[in-house]
Amino acid sequence: MWKHSKTDPVSEKDAIFHELVDEVKHSTPGAKISFVLRNKLEKFSFDARKEIVNRVKQGCSPLFIACKKGQVEIVEYLIQTCGADIEQKGLYEVQEDRSTHVVTPIWCAAVSGKLSVVEILLKAGADINSLSDSGSTPIRSACFMTHFEVVKYLVEHNAHINKPNYNGGTCLINSVQSAVLCEFLLRHGADVNANDIQNKTALHYAIQEHRLETTKLLLKYGANYNAVSRYGDDALQMACLKGASRIFEYLTLNISYHPERLANSHELMGATFLDEHNDISICLKHWKQALIIRQQNGLLPKQPQMVPNEAYRYQKEFDTLEELEALSGDLDSIRLQSLLIAERILGSHHKDYIFRLMYRGASYADVMRYQRCIDLWRRALQIRIERDTILYTDSCFTAQALVRLMVDYNIKSIQNKVPNIQQRFHDVVETFKLLTYDILEMRNLLAIKPQYKRQLECFEKIVKCITHLIYLMIETADTPENNEIVKSLVTELLKKNVKCIVVGDSVLHLCVSRLNTIKSSYFIDEEAIIIFPRESVIKVLLECNANVNAKNERGCTPLHIATKPYNYDNNLVKLLLDYGAHLDQPDCQGKTPLDSISDLVRHNLAYISLINYTNLKCLCASLITKNKIPYEGQIPKTLENFVKLHEP
Numbered sequence: 246m247w248k249h250s251k252t253d254p255v256s257e258k259d260a261i262f263h264e265l266v267d268e269v270k271h272s273t274p275g276a277k278i279s280f281v282l283r284n285k286l287e288k289f290s291f292d293a294r295k296e297i298v299n300r301v302k303q304g305c306s307p308l309f310i311a312c313k314k315g316q317v318e319i320v321e322y323l324i325q326t327c328g329a330d331i332e333q334k335g336l337y338e339v340q341e342d343r344s345t346h347v348v349t350p351i352w353c354a355a356v357s358g359k360l361s362v363v364e365i366l367l368k369a370g371a372d373i374n375s376l377s378d379s380g381s382t383p384i385r386s387a388c389f390m391t392h393f394e395v396v397k398y399l400v401e402h403n404a405h406i407n408k409p410n411y412n413g414g415t416c417l418i419n420s421v422q423s424a425v426l427c428e429f430l431l432r433h434g435a436d437v438n439a440n441d442i443q444n445k446t447a448l449h450y451a452i453q454e455h456r457l458e459t460t461k462l463l464l465k466y467g468a469n470y471n472a473v474s475r476y477g478d479d480a481l482q483m484a485c486l487k488g489a490s491r492i493f494e495y496l497t498l499n500i501s502y503h504p505e506r507l508a509n510s511h512e513l514m515g516a517t518f519l520d521e522h523n524d525i526s527i528c529l530k531h532w533k534q535a536l537i538i539r540q541q542n543g544l545l546p547k548q549p550q551m552v553p554n555e556a557y558r559y560q561k562e563f564d565t566l567e568e569l570e571a572l573s574g575d576l577d578s579i580r581l582q583s584l585l586i587a588e589r590i591l592g593s594h595h596k597d598y599i600f601r602l603m604y605r606g607a608s609y610a611d612v613m614r615y616q617r618c619i620d621l622w623r624r625a626l627q628i629r630i631e632r633d634t635i636l637y638t639d640s641c642f643t644a645q646a647l648v649r650l651m652v653d654y655n656i657k658s659i660q661n662k663v664p665n666i667q668q669r670f671h672d673v674v675e676t677f678k679l680l681t682y683d684i685l686e687m688r689n690l691l692a693i694k695p696q697y698k699r700q701l702e703c704f705e706k707i708v709k710c711i712t713h714l715i716y717l718m719i720e721t722a723d724t725p726e727n728n729e730i731v732k733s734l735v736t737e738l739l740k741k742n743v744k745c746i747v748v749g750d751s752v753l754h755l756c757v758s759r760l761n762t763i764k765s766s767y768f769i770d771e772e773a774i775i776i777f778p779r780e781s782v783i784k785v786l787l788e789c790n791a792n793v794n795a796k797n798e799r800g801c802t803p804l805h806i807a808t809k810p811y812n813y814d815n816n817l818v819k820l821l822l823d824y825g826a827h828l829d830q831p832d833c834q835g836k837t838p839l840d841s842i843s844d845l846v847r848h849n850l851a852y853i854s855l856i857n858y859t860n861l862k863c864l865c866a867s868l869i870t871k872n873k874i875p876y877e878g879q880i881p882k883t884l885e886n887f888v889k890l891h892e893p
Contacts, residue, residue, distance in 0.1 A: 312350040334347050493510070
């Protein structure tokens with residue numbers, strides 16, 4: 246707020262500030278402040294001018310805008326004549342990724358490549374190493390944009406070239422797109438082996454971006470080609486994963502690798518060309534070269550030896566040229582070979598291997614080969630849960646995609662009379678076991694504060710996935726033995742008394758609600774499939790001793806949920822009542838299922854005889870709680886608990 250005074254009216258200052266901002270925004274880089282506006286500003290005292298120009302609009306001061314646009318004379322005028330704050334931060338928007346950064350004027354000028362503005366700001370005393378909200382310095386931002394002259398000037402004025410941002414990214418890492426810039430930094434003391442929080446060095450990023458000249462330069466300056474990233478990738482493995490064939494060739498010709506390492510690298514490079522570029526000829530060329538190396542050096546069988554896996558249809562890796570030739574005409578087999586190679590070389594927990602599993606599965610789903618997709622996604626889910634638990638975002642993402650696909654596949658299988666019902670039952674049961682194995686432990690961990698919203702959301706999505714798996718197990722259990730398996734698994738789950746964290750819904754609460762749907766971002770423009778409320782699922786849950794009167798955090802029982810207009814089904818409500826659901830059990834607001842049913846009956850939306858489900862015991866308990874009659878210690882304990890059920 247402006248200070249009111251006779252000489253400096255608020256409205257006049259406000260008008261001049263907005264006029265200044267508009268003029269700076271619409272002026273060209275070589276422009277000056279107009280004569281009229283200068284006169285208006287200079288009528289005020291220096292302190293008043295300072296007050297005007299240091300105000301912000303949409304996160305930016307006039308000086309910040311002028312620095313971004315390279316308006317040298319305006320910058321000079323604002324600093325010298327108006328006392329603009331050279332360290333006042335503003336919002337810098339990156340159009341490419343629509344992100345915003347809180348930065349100083351010199352950072353803004355550096356990233357915008359405005360050398361003359363940088364010079365003025367430094368002469369005025371600006372902090373050359375000022376940090377953005379991500380911990381990035383002006384020189385680091387200039388390196389990212391390859392503004393060589395700005396970088397050169399900042400280095401000459403003692404900018405800190407080895408200072409990383411909060412993610413560990415350095416100037417050198419930000420410069421790999423330019424070998425010339427990298428060499429300049431290295432000659433001025435940049436640490437060639439500095440790594441970020443992913444343990445990646447500039448060499449990793451140069452290879453990742455297929456920058457051959459930068460790679461050669463970094464190796465010349467002593468870059469450690471054996472340095473591994475967080476995922477265990479060194480220079481050669483990174484080249485294989487990114488399909489950087491020229492860099493791969495340079496590394497293998499100029500660095501002495503063990504023959505087994507070379508063979509593995511050719512195999513992985515071939516797999517990448519198949520998976521990323523669908524180039525079978527280059528893939529087979531690398532695989533044949535790998536076999537030649539192995540045969541010449543006695544490196545068969547391949548190590549480590551892999552146990553045949555259900556996800557790959559128990560296929561094993563080729564060991565001879567004859568086996569490879571036999572496979573070369575079968576695209577499906579070649580694709581599975583690619584996954585086998587990736588798992589053996591990278592390890593099952595490597596992010597690139599899991600990504601390839603998901604990608605290959607999705608490609609099968611796109612051509613409606615759902616069973617092949619399910620095989621691979623089940624494997625991906627198993628690995629992600631082993632590595633990160635069900636609370637991790639990627640685990641939840643995979644579970645949702647898999648279960649949603651299984652629901653789709655079940656519907657299409659019924660429509661098209663697909664006969665593989667036993668396989669589908671097996672897949673559903675194994676997925677159910679994966680998601681429920683340690684769910685109680687995860688639920689208990691989430692009860693510990695602080696609680697993280699993302700983990701809470703993941704847990705609730707997983708519980709919804711489990712309810713859909715129960716539905717799928719019931720749908721695909723076509724023998725008495727399978728039905729017994731379903732009941733056994735559901736009973737074990739119910740014993741754990743698993744509930745959602747935020748609202749406290751039980752499995753039974755979810756299964757009577759139309760809002761219980763699964764959304765997966767893996768499929769574009771998908772519509773929610775409405776499975777619930779589902780009487781067959783409710784019946785199994787109740788037969789397995791689900792608590793029909795369990796309350797959530799709002800005091801609602803499953804019957805409260807089932808009697809909402811959008812969930813209401815006469816048979817389902819009757820089923821709950823037959824298993825002992827209370828009509829007169831109030832929620833936290835004092836509303837009972839009886840109230841909801843009465844409303845529906847009045848509108849001819851419900852047809853149910855309530856007299857069969859009304860008893861004297863419930864009426865008495867309701868009267869006691871309604872009239873607040875003291876009862877504790879005056880009636881048997883078993884009755885006390887019964888009366889408490891009828892309290893809001």
